[in-house]
Amino acid sequence: MKRLTLAVLVAGVCAVGAAAADRPHRRLEPVPFTQVKIQDRFWTPRIETNRTVTVRHDFAKCEETGRISNFSKAAGTMEGKFEGIYFNDSDVYKVVEGAAYSLAAHPDPELDGYLDRLIAKFAAAQEASGYLNTYYILKEPDKKWTHLAKMHELYCAGHMFEAAVAHWRATGKKEFLNVATRFADLIGRLFSPQGKHDVPGHEEIELALVKLYDATGERRYLDLSTFFLDMRGNEAEREKRYGPYCQDHEPVVKQTTPVGHAVRAMYLYCGMADVAAYTRDKATIDALDRLWTSAVTRKMHVTGGVGARHGGEAFGDDYELPNASAYCETCAACGLIFWNHRMNLLHGHAKYADVLERSLYNGFLSGVSLDGKKFFYVNPLASSGNHHRSEWFGCSCCPTNVVRVIPSVPGYVYATDADAVYVNLYAGGTATIDHPKGKVTLTQQTRYPWDGTVTIRVEPEKPTALTLALRVPAWARGQTRTAGLYRLAASASLPPVGVTVNGKAVGEHEMKDGYACLSGTWKKGDTVELHLPMPACRVYAHEKVKDDAGHVAFQRGPVVYAFEGCDNEGLEHVYVSADAPIVAAHRPDLLGGVTVLTTTGKVRRDDGPDTDVTLTAVPYYAWDHREPGPMRVWLPEQRDAARPMPKPTVASESKVTASHCYASDTVKALNDQVLPKNSADHGLPRLTWWPRRGSTEWAQYEFKKPARVSAVEVYWFDDTGRGQCRVPKAWRVLYRDGGAWKPVAGASDAGTKKNAFNRVTFQPLTTDGLRLEVELQPTFSGGILEWRVE
Numbered sequence: 054m055k056r057l058t059l060a061v062l063v064a065g066v067c068a069v070g071a072a073a074a075d076r077p078h079r080r081l082e083p084v085p086f087t088q089v090k091i092q093d094r095f096w097t098p099r100i101e102t103n104r105t106v107t108v109r110h111d112f113a114k115c116e117e118t119g120r121i122s123n124f125s126k127a128a129g130t131m132e133g134k135f136e137g138i139y140f141n142d143s144d145v146y147k148v149v150e151g152a153a154y155s156l157a158a159h160p161d162p163e164l165d166g167y168l169d170r171l172i173a174k175f176a177a178a179q180e181a182s183g184y185l186n187t188y189y190i191l192k193e194p195d196k197k198w199t200h201l202a203k204m205h206e207l208y209c210a211g212h213m214f215e216a217a218v219a220h221w222r223a224t225g226k227k228e229f230l231n232v233a234t235r236f237a238d239l240i241g242r243l244f245s246p247q248g249k250h251d252v253p254g255h256e257e258i259e260l261a262l263v264k265l266y267d268a269t270g271e272r273r274y275l276d277l278s279t280f281f282l283d284m285r286g287n288e289a290e291r292e293k294r295y296g297p298y299c300q301d302h303e304p305v306v307k308q309t310t311p312v313g314h315a316v317r318a319m320y321l322y323c324g325m326a327d328v329a330a331y332t333r334d335k336a337t338i339d340a341l342d343r344l345w346t347s348a349v350t351r352k353m354h355v356t357g358g359v360g361a362r363h364g365g366e367a368f369g370d371d372y373e374l375p376n377a378s379a380y381c382e383t384c385a386a387c388g389l390i391f392w393n394h395r396m397n398l399l400h401g402h403a404k405y406a407d408v409l410e411r412s413l414y415n416g417f418l419s420g421v422s423l424d425g426k427k428f429f430y431v432n433p434l435a436s437s438g439n440h441h442r443s444e445w446f447g448c449s450c451c452p453t454n455v456v457r458v459i460p461s462v463p464g465y466v467y468a469t470d471a472d473a474v475y476v477n478l479y480a481g482g483t484a485t486i487d488h489p490k491g492k493v494t495l496t497q498q499t500r501y502p503w504d505g506t507v508t509i510r511v512e513p514e515k516p517t518a519l520t521l522a523l524r525v526p527a528w529a530r531g532q533t534r535t536a537g538l539y540r541l542a543a544s545a546s547l548p549p550v551g552v553t554v555n556g557k558a559v560g561e562h563e564m565k566d567g568y569a570c571l572s573g574t575w576k577k578g579d580t581v582e583l584h585l586p587m588p589a590c591r592v593y594a595h596e597k598v599k600d601d602a603g604h605v606a607f608q609r610g611p612v613v614y615a616f617e618g619c620d621n622e623g624l625e626h627v628y629v630s631a632d633a634p635i636v637a638a639h640r641p642d643l644l645g646g647v648t649v650l651t652t653t654g655k656v657r658r659d660d661g662p663d664t665d666v667t668l669t670a671v672p673y674y675a676w677d678h679r680e681p682g683p684m685r686v687w688l689p690e691q692r693d694a695a696r697p698m699p700k701p702t703v704a705s706e707s708k709v710t711a712s713h714c715y716a717s718d719t720v721k722a723l724n725d726q727v728l729p730k731n732s733a734d735h736g737l738p739r740l741t742w743w744p745r746r747g748s749t750e751w752a753q754y755e756f757k758k759p760a761r762v763s764a765v766e767v768y769w770f771d772d773t774g775r776g777q778c779r780v781p782k783a784w785r786v787l788y789r790d791g792g793a794w795k796p797v798a799g800a801s802d803a804g805t806k807k808n809a810f811n812r813v814t815f816q817p818l819t820t821d822g823l824r825l826e827v828e829l830q831p832t833f834s835g836g837i838l839e840w841r842v843e
């Protein structure tokens with residue numbers, strides 16, 4: 054009963070505000086996620102985990118970190134100063150948005166009540182003018198609107214608007230929407246052609262204002278969004294521009310390639326697409342088309358990650374797509390999904406849904422752990438074993454983006470136009486679609502993304518003439534459609550895409566804009582079956598991507614694969630056999646149920662013949678759930694490109710233990726023969742005793758067999774300027790003698806130099822183990838990158 058009420062309410066409130074008829078320039082209309090119920094083995098567990106774990110986890114973190122009490126303090130109902138970073142309000146709004154989506158799909162009185170109390174805090178914190186930003190209210194009340202380049206005031210406002218619209222759509226309650234419109238009206242009074250000329254350093258408000266327009270039908274919000282877009286890079290305000298980092302280097306309609314901060318760029322393009330849907334500004338649409346082509350043919354990782362550089366969290370140059378140092382922020386993948394959804398609606402072409410799918414199943418989904426409690430901020434395509442998800446970040450934009458994207462997934466599945474229903478994603482479940490030609494229910498059954506067979510039951514209320522447009526992904530046609538940035542090569546020739554209607558093969562279906570179009574009069578019980586060939590494929594990057602030259606990646610269906618150290622001994626020294634078959638096998642017991650790929654390769658050795666290995670890959674999104682170790686998406690296909698396996702040494706064959714090792718570090722770092730560039734090198738595995746500080750710790754080698762030794766060399770980890778590890782205060786070498794640890798005799802000085810090995814010689818002795826006893830500096834922790842023994 055409750056669910057029914059909610060559904061009626063949602064349908065009712067959606068009728069208010071701007072309608073599809075106001076957007077004549079957008080080819081497709083989305084089918085809102087409230088009308089699509091996913092019921093499958095892949096997305097249902099994730100949506101449920103998001104609802105029951107991630108929403109609560111994120112709210113708990115917002116409580117713990119003062120993000121929520123900032124509102125009470127701003128309202129004057131609590132004593133205290135502003136806590137955290139100046140844009141922390143946005144995190145709270147984003148979790149509210151995610152929670153509202155969850156609530157719309159799944160009634161939850163407890164969550165509903167929590168949101169009401171939270172929204173009351175927002176309302177209480179709002180100033181009489183309509184202003185609401187807890188940083189400025191609490192910390193710099195006289196500096197409002199003075200540092201838009203850096204200070205994210207309008208960015209926070211945008212996230213408030215998105216959350217408020219989501220909450221209103223989910224519950225029909227207007228309290229939060231009223232807070233949002235009061236604030237938007239204040240912003241509208243300040244910023245206008247006649248008023249203040251400025252733009253947000255971090256885009257977001259542009260797309261959010263269009264959502265506010267959609268919800269309220271108040272044209273001034275669309276106009277304000279257009280104003281902010283027109284002001285960006287404005288020729289007349291040349292001296293005030295904030296530069297390419299904020300996409301404020303030239304007018305948006307003149308921009309040709311994504312530059313600067315990747316998340317900002319994605320949000321900007323979303324706002325442009327939203328406004329263009331209403332206004333059909335040809336210059337804006339042309340700019341979007343140029344930016345899209347540039348992004349997906351020259352600046353996108355195979356995982357659908359964007360923003361290659363750590364510096365400025367930014368887009369790199371064309372074909373600058375590194376692996377270990379790839380940034381690929383989770384938020385940028387969210388942004389790429391948002392943008393491609395809008396481009397698909399704007400143009401009605403399936404190629405945008407292809408990009409959305411690539412990001413969704415790979416570079417976005419890697420951003421959250423299977424248990425919904427840990428997150429990647431950065432999503433590299435290679436790791437030495439020291440990159441791990443965290444429960445939260447000082448800047449926690451990514452966890453709070455994940456929480457709103459996961460429940461939105463059902464909203465990306467379908468779209469409509471006057472004649473057709475478009476199926477953009479394949480996922481089991483039922484959708485009730487209010488098509489202009491009549492209500493129709495579609496039920497998908499599929500094991501996607503592990504299997505390319507999709508059965509769709511079509512149930513119109515009455516027999517209806519309608520086109521069912523099924524996206525045929527580029528990978529199912531043997532090539533990606535990203536104009537050559539990535540080329541797929543199937544191990545066997547690709548069988549054709551098959552379509553049947555009521556069991557009868559449809560020979561010649563019309564292909565239009567990437568969709569297989571099935572036209573006819575549909576009646577209850579009609580069944581369509583789509584067979585997308587899903588062989589495991591080798592993927593090759595464009596020759597100009599120098600980091601992938603001579604390398605190969607693996608993809609099956611929409612899923613890109615990764616090789617992890619825990620499945621592949623000697624991973625950092627392997628090369629793949631170019632012609633070896635790739636075998637796919639489903640493993641329901643592994644990582645929540647995944648299809649793994651196996652193939653063969655060799656470990657390159659310079660001390661003897663190369664050895665054969667079986668290589669196992671798991672989906673990229675699922676990496677870093679087991680024992681820490683190296684990871685690679687791209688593997689060399691040529692021997693020359695593989696790094697030779699070093700010769701075994703006394704150290705490398707030892708068993709390593711330590712008094713303590715931080716959870717995301719590994720004792721194996723000590724003898725892995727991977728050499729650091731300097732003591733602050735974060736690019737390779739390490740041992741640290743974090744969070745222990747000022748204590749005496751140890752690390753030890755137990756030799757494979759007794760050995761005669763006379764020296765050790767230790768490379769200390771020290772991340773001064775970034776973290777709390779320093780070279781130790783002092784250390785000494787012990788050896789094992791009849792089970793007891795004794796100091797070595799005649800030891801030379803034990804150095805604590807940075808950026809070099811510290812060598813200690815001692816009287817030669819025969820032993821079965823050595824230990825380093827390390828006294829940490831007071832108040833600091835410490836660690837080791839490599840320890841050699843002679």
Ligand SMILES: [Zn+2]
Pocket residue numbers: 382383384385430449450451452454
């Ligand atoms: Zn982020």
